[in-house]
Amino acid sequence: MNGFIQIGIAISIIVWAVPSTAQRANPHLIYEENCASCHLPHAGDFVSEKLIVSESGIVGKASGRPVIDYLKAGHGELSDEEITVLIEQFEFIQESGRLFQEKCIICHDNAAEFARQKLILRDDIVTGRYTDRDVAEFLLQHGRLDASEAQKMVEVLMRQLQVK
């Protein structure tokens, strides 16, 4: 794929994925600095193991109480802005996890494992580790995703690769 198309896709992914949070606090750091000392080390694991979606949005599995209510009540001591960013991040993780579950898991058992074993970031482009494939381009033809789902999936895989 030529560089212009790559850049175009990279930009559209960023625009798509974080429309309102671009200039704001980094959601990974918010979780890591304020939540991880008591909860699971990574936001992705916390969301998939401890939270579910109900009619009232994202809620704790144990309590059924909306996460936003917890945070607004002072749990974790976040500012209102940090709360907004973190909730958006949780929703993104939740939605994309569901997409992977629906469309990919039959053939690739787990997004995190799959990304770590088969993929690598080269110049910030998600690439097949052994195939050297441009994954953004590949997913337009693979896994029966529409274009926006494909972008979302690239973003998900990228985040998996950025987690240390």
Ligand code: HEC
């Ligand atoms: C000082 C420790 C501590 C910190 C820091 C902390 N929590 Fe908690 N949190 C707990 C404890 C203890 C519970 C209740 C037991 C449980 O559900 O794990 C809890 C419960 C929760 C629940 C409810 C889970 C359920 O199933 O109902 C959510 C959601 C939550 N925390 C989110 C967060 C987020 C997000 C942050 C960071 C902004 C955070 N917590 C920071 C200790 C902490």
Ligand code: HEC
């Ligand atoms: C029906 C089975 C099947 C489904 C469903 C499927 N894949 Fe795949 N996928 C494969 C196979 C087989 C390969 C290896 C093909 C190859 O290397 O030519 C592959 C390769 C890939 C690669 C490239 C890996 C590399 O090393 O280059 C990516 C990325 C990928 N899949 C992501 C996904 C995502 C994301 C989904 C869900 C949207 C998905 N796949 C759904 C079977 C599947």
